[in-house]
Amino acid sequence: MKNNRYKSSIYHKIIFTISLLILFLIGIITVKHIDNISGSSKSLIHSYEVNLELEHLYSYIKGSENSMRGYLISKDSLYLKLYQTDIKNINYSFSSLKKLTGNNAVQQQNLQALYKIINTRYAYMDSYSNFNNNFDVNRNDTFKRNFNESSILLAEIRGKLNEMVAIEKSFLKQRNSIYNNQIYFTPILTLGILFITLLLTIFTYYKTTRDIEKVQLANIKLNKSQFLSYQAEILSEFGTWEWNLNTNIITYSDNLYRILGAEPQSFEAGQDNFMQFVHPEDVSIANNIFEKIIADEDLPHTYYRIVRPDGTTRILRSVGKLFIDKLGNKTVLGVTGDVTDEHNKNELLKSNYQDLIGVNNQLKIFDESSKQAEILGKYGSWVLNYDSLKFTYSDNQYRLMGFEPQSFDPSIKNLLENIHPEDKPIVDKAYKKALTSMKIAAINYRIIRKDGKIRQFKTIAKPFTDLKGIQSMIGTTQDVTEDFNKSLQLKHRNTELEKHVKELNEFNQVASHDLQEPLRKIQTFISRINDKDKENMTDAGKEYLSRMEKASDRMRVLINDLLQYSKANRAEKNLVSTNLNEVLRDSLLELSQNIEDKKAVVNYAELPVINGIHFQMQQLFSNLLSNSLKYSKENEAPIIDIDCTEITAKTEAVLKDRSLKKYYKINFTDNGIGFEQEYAEKIFLLFNRLHGKTEYQGTGVGLAICKKIVENHKGYIFANAQLGQGASFTIYLPVPVLA
Amino acid sequence: MQYDSIIITLADDDEDDRLFFTDAFQELKINTIVNTVNNGRELLNFLNHPETVLPNIIFLDLNMPILNGIDCLKEIKRNDKFNDIAIAIYSTSSSDQDVENTFVLGANIYIKKPSNFNDLKKILSDVVTINWQYHTNDLNKENFLLRL
Numbered sequence: 081m082k083n084n085r086y087k088s089s090i091y092h093k094i095i096f097t098i099s100l101l102i103l104f105l106i107g108i109i110t111v112k113h114i115d116n117i118s119g120s121s122k123s124l125i126h127s128y129e130v131n132l133e134l135e136h137l138y139s140y141i142k143g144s145e146n147s148m149r150g151y152l153i154s155k156d157s158l159y160l161k162l163y164q165t166d167i168k169n170i171n172y173s174f175s176s177l178k179k180l181t182g183n184n185a186v187q188q189q190n191l192q193a194l195y196k197i198i199n200t201r202y203a204y205m206d207s208y209s210n211f212n213n214n215f216d217v218n219r220n221d222t223f224k225r226n227f228n229e230s231s232i233l234l235a236e237i238r239g240k241l242n243e244m245v246a247i248e249k250s251f252l253k254q255r256n257s258i259y260n261n262q263i264y265f266t267p268i269l270t271l272g273i274l275f276i277t278l279l280l281t282i283f284t285y286y287k288t289t290r291d292i293e294k295v296q297l298a299n300i301k302l303n304k305s306q307f308l309s310y311q312a313e314i315l316s317e318f319g320t321w322e323w324n325l326n327t328n329i330i331t332y333s334d335n336l337y338r339i340l341g342a343e344p345q346s347f348e349a350g351q352d353n354f355m356q357f358v359h360p361e362d363v364s365i366a367n368n369i370f371e372k373i374i375a376d377e378d379l380p381h382t383y384y385r386i387v388r389p390d391g392t393t394r395i396l397r398s399v400g401k402l403f404i405d406k407l408g409n410k411t412v413l414g415v416t417g418d419v420t421d422e423h424n425k426n427e428l429l430k431s432n433y434q435d436l437i438g439v440n441n442q443l444k445i446f447d448e449s450s451k452q453a454e455i456l457g458k459y460g461s462w463v464l465n466y467d468s469l470k471f472t473y474s475d476n477q478y479r480l481m482g483f484e485p486q487s488f489d490p491s492i493k494n495l496l497e498n499i500h501p502e503d504k505p506i507v508d509k510a511y512k513k514a515l516t517s518m519k520i521a522a523i524n525y526r527i528i529r530k531d532g533k534i535r536q537f538k539t540i541a542k543p544f545t546d547l548k549g550i551q552s553m554i555g556t557t558q559d560v561t562e563d564f565n566k567s568l569q570l571k572h573r574n575t576e577l578e579k580h581v582k583e584l585n586e587f588n589q590v591a592s593h594d595l596q597e598p599l600r601k602i603q604t605f606i607s608r609i610n611d612k613d614k615e616n617m618t619d620a621g622k623e624y625l626s627r628m629e630k631a632s633d634r635m636r637v638l639i640n641d642l643l644q645y646s647k648a649n650r651a652e653k654n655l656v657s658t659n660l661n662e663v664l665r666d667s668l669l670e671l672s673q674n675i676e677d678k679k680a681v682v683n684y685a686e687l688p689v690i691n692g693i694h695f696q697m698q699q700l701f702s703n704l705l706s707n708s709l710k711y712s713k714e715n716e717a718p719i720i721d722i723d724c725t726e727i728t729a730k731t732e733a734v735l736k737d738r739s740l741k742k743y744y745k746i747n748f749t750d751n752g753i754g755f756e757q758e759y760a761e762k763i764f765l766l767f768n769r770l771h772g773k774t775e776y777q778g779t780g781v782g783l784a785i786c787k788k789i790v791e792n793h794k795g796y797i798f799a800n801a802q803l804g805q806g807a808s809f810t811i812y813l814p815v816p817v818l819a
Numbered sequence: 820m821q822y823d824s825i826i827i828t829l830a831d832d833d834e835d836d837r838l839f840f841t842d843a844f845q846e847l848k849i850n851t852i853v854n855t856v857n858n859g860r861e862l863l864n865f866l867n868h869p870e871t872v873l874p875n876i877i878f879l880d881l882n883m884p885i886l887n888g889i890d891c892l893k894e895i896k897r898n899d900k901f902n903d904i905a906i907a908i909y910s911t912s913s914s915d916q917d918v919e920n921t922f923v924l925g926a927n928i929y930i931k932k933p934s935n936f937n938d939l940k941k942i943l944s945d946v947v948t949i950n951w952q953y954h955t956n957d958l959n960k961e962n963f964l965l966r967l
Contacts, residue, residue: 597911601835603934611936636934 092291095284099277106273113266120259127252130180130187131245137173138241140166141198145234148205167202174198186247194240201233310334318417321349323373323400325410339396339418341388359385359393369398373412377402383419394420451475459558462490464514464541466551471495480537480559482530500526500534510539514553518543524560536564588646595639603632634779641781645766648696648788655793657816658694660687660746664722667701671709678709684722688744691816692793700789703782704809708750710778711771711807721749726815734798735812742815743795749808754801763799825947826872829855830862830891831880831909836932840878843940849947859886863894866901873901876947878909879926881917889920896925905951913964922963927955929964 144166151159174195181187204226310333313319319336323329330351334344340357347353351370358366362384373379379400387393400414451474454460460477464470471492475485481498488494492511499507503525514520520541527537541555606629614622664687668675675682682705690697705720712718724746729737732745755763755770762768764787767780783799786809790797794814801807829840837855844853854874856862862879863886865871877895881888888908895901906926910917913931921929928946933939942965954962 597833600911600932600934604835604839604936604939607934607936 091287092284095280095287099280099284102273102277102280106270106277109269109273110266113262113269116262117259117266120255120262123255124252124259126180127248127255130177130248133173133177133180134241134244134248137170137177138238140169140173141201141234141237144170144202144205145230163205170198184251187244190240190244190247194237194244197233197236197240201230201237204230204233314338316417317419317421318415321400321414321416323412323414325374325377325412336416339394339416340386341390341392341394357386357388359387361385373400377410377412379412379414394418395423455479457558458560459556461554461556463544464553464555466515466518466553469515477557480535480557481527482533498527498529500528502526514541518551518553520553520555524564535559536561588643591639591642591646596636599632599635599639603629603636606632638779638781641779641785644699645781645785645788648699648785648792655691655693657689658692658697659689660697660724663687663694663697664701666698667705670698670702671705674706674709678712678718680709680712680718680720682720682722685724687722687724687746688726689816690744690793690813692813696789696792700786700811703786704748707782707809708748708752708807711752711754712750713753716751719751721747723747723749727812732812735796743812744815746811746813747808748811749806751806754803754805754807755799756803757801760799760801764797824850824852825876826874827851827853827876827878827947828862828865828874829853829878829880829909830857830859830883830888831855831878832857832883833880836880839936839939840943843936843943847940847944847947849944851947858883859888859891859894862886862891866895873904876905876907878907878930881908881910881912881921889924892921892924892926905955907946918960918964922960926963927951927958931964 144163147159147163147166149159150156151163174191177191178188181191309320313333313335317335317339319339320333321336322331330349332345332349337344337346340354342357355363355366365382365384369379369382369384372382379398382398383395384398385393385395395418396416397419398414398416400412403411403413405411450461454474454476458480460480461474462477463472465472469492471490473486473490477490478485478487496504496507506523506525510520510523520539522538522540524536524538527535529535536559537557538560539555539557541553543551544554545551606625609625610629614625617625664684668682674680708720709718724744727743727745729735729739729741729743732743735743759770763770764783765780766784768784769778769780771778787797790811790813796812798810799807800810827844829837831837831840841853841855844851854865856865859879862877866873879888879892883891886894888910892906892908895904895906905928908917908921908926908929909932910930911932913929918929928949930942930946933942946965
């Protein structure tokens with residue numbers, strides 16, 4: 081392709097040279113012809129001039145003749161003057177003829193001869209004029225002879241002139257023929273040469289057209305490859321650049337601008353503009369690039385980072401080679417590629433490899449630890465390969481069955497041999513199910529170890545498909561004999577406990593019903609005696625009856641309290657949102673008669689909503705309130721203050737809880753008889769009383785119930801008192817956690 | 820037998836309670852005919868006897884041998900013949916469970932046996948003089964358990 085182009089250009093040059101030479105030749109020939117033609121026409125004009133001058137000469141001679149004749153006839157001197165003028169004219173004409181025929185020897189000779197004749201003629205003429213005015217022509221014979229002589233001379237002049245004209249004519253004729261010749265040949269020659277030139281031009285045009293076609297084809301191919309390389313640049317994230325070392329001009333391809341994160345051709349390519357993109361840490365590398373190109377006219381692979389205008393850092397690789405074109409221009413052509421992704425991939429691969437090593441290490445550690453765990457946890461693992469139906473046991477699996485590790489090839493057959501005869505169906509069924517449905521439920525079975533001991537095993541398994549696509553079942557079997565025995569014991573104990581609870585409930589039933597039954601009857605009979613036979617009794621009898629009545633009442637209270645206490649014990653764990661303001665209202669209503677009787681004042685603040693059991697909270701409040709009413713000072717109306725604050729567990733030392741748990745702290749403070757602080761804890765114990773039965777009624781159950789209820793609500797209750805200074809009961813109840 | 824008297828039957832295995840019961844009605848100035856049976860089975864036999872004039876009110880103890888009050892109540896309620904008889908549960912217990920059960924089974928009122936004879940008289944008087952029509956229409960868990 082290239083060679084062709086160069087050949088044709090030489091070809092063109094030759095044709096052009098030839099064409100030029102021909103044109104030059106044509107020019108020379110044409111000039112020469114034109115010169116010839118102009119020469120011919122000059123000589124023609126010359127001949128005409130000579131002829132004309134000869135005619136003039138003759139007419140002047142004739143004129144002078146006439147003037148002379150006039151003079152001779154009239155003797156008028158005017159004719160003489162005319163004659164003089166003619167003579168002058170003849171002389172002028174002669175001199176001009178001399179000039180005109182200067183290059184013609186024949187004509188010069190003729191002119192010489194003519195001159196002589198004319199001179200001779202005018203010698204006669206002058207002699208006339210020298211006569212005086214009275215000269216008589218007719219009488220003078222000399223004159224007559226002379227005159228005759230003159231006429232002959234005139235004829236001679238005429239003859240001489242004609243001769244000269246004839247010579248000029250022959251000249252003219254000769255020249256004309258040359259001229260005609262030239263006129264004839266010149267167009268033919270010119271046409272011929274033009275024709276040749278035209279042919280050459282046509283040929284050249286044809287050649288040129290073909291070359292242009294070739295060049296166009298080459299151009300299209302070039303365009304295509306340029307287009308492809310343009311796309312290749314974008315796709316492969318590289319750009320090209322040229323550095324003309326002669327002109328020191330650098331140009332970037334569009335994609336190089338894009339790689340730099342700029343719009344194509346948005347700035348002038350050059351060192352300064354380029355350096356603005358270079359990562360600050362790589363400035364020296366980039367500077368080195370420019371130095372290297374200038375110094376070595378070559379750029380080896382160089383890596384450096386740039387920072388795009390949008391702030392992203394990219395890694396670039398540049399390479400360049402010197403290229404010298406036909407014109408001798410030195411250009412370093414280079415490619416710069418964005419290798420960030422490649423770099424990242426490599427980094428990723430590297431880190432993946434590191435990860436793999438790490439995972440491998442972990443796996444080794446895990447493998448070792450799982451071996452130890454198997455021994456400690458008394459379990460073994462196994463794999464059932466679905467393709468080969470072969471089992472693989474871990475070392476400990478063998479040990480669990482009483483064998484040395486890897487001492488036999490495990491199979492379902494030898495597994496079943498070791499299983500307790502009663503449990504064989506369990507294992508067999510599980511195995512078949514595992515084969516058909518790839519599922520296995522946890523199974524429990526007994527195994528007879530090699531040493532004859534029966535052990536309880538538990539097996540779980542899951543299907544597993546490894547990376548190669550091999551399906552298997554991975555299972556774990558644990559020796560659960562100890563657990564099994566323990567759970568058996570536990571079950572046994574549980575049933576015992578349930579029995580106890582049931583008995584206790586039955587006892588409660590007895591307490592509530594069967595104990596109440598006879599008591600009620602005793603009380604009823606007492607009331608019958610009171611109504612019917614009291615009048616007939618002695619005073620002592622009446623006294624005894626009254627004490628009986630009191631004792632039976634007390635027994636009733638005791639039984640009721642005990643029932644309530646056991647009820648509080650069997651607390652429902654269903655805590656629901658309970659508004660303590662409502663609880664307090666119900667309690668106050670319950671005790672309204674009592675409060676009224678004692679003329680008590682109850683002050684209370686706004687109470688919170690807690691999670692609790694309404695009736696239990698009501699019992700708690702009622703117990704505390706009735707306690708305060710009961711142990712009030714005889715001569716002082718009871719005042720009970722109820723307040724509530726929200727606190728955090730760690731701020732209350734009594735709670736012995738350092739957490740941030742929130743509690744409502746509710747205080748019941750009274751102005752009653754109080755008690756000594758040393759009893760503050762004792763009073764919450766069942767059947768514990770601080771006072772004699774006769775002074776203050778009570779069973780010693782009330783506060784125990786309170787404590788039970790508060791504990792049911794995950795709270796605390798404390799008492800604070802001083803003898804004679806009133807008592808204060810503090811309840812802590814957890815603040816409900818908002819859902 | 821007089822037709823303008825209120826006929827009352829008590830089923831209770833406790834002899835003392837039967838005594839208190841009949842004594843109380845004797846002392847009350849209400850025209851009543853009271854008879855007692857020892858357990859649920861006896862009560863059903865008595866009710867099903869062709870010659871029996873059906874009582875207006877049955878007082879039913881819960882804790883009885885042979886056939887207890889609950890089962891007996893079920894039997895009575897199963898028979899349409901006894902629809903018009905008001906059933907008053909008369910028990911020592913006032914456990915929530917017993918109150919709930921008997922209410923659901925269709926008893927009309929629940930009386931806890933008092934431990935004072937005067938209280939007993941008052942309760943029985945109240946029960947007998949209740950407008951049953953009115954009470955039954957307006958019956959709910961709150962007024963089911965009779966409180967003094």
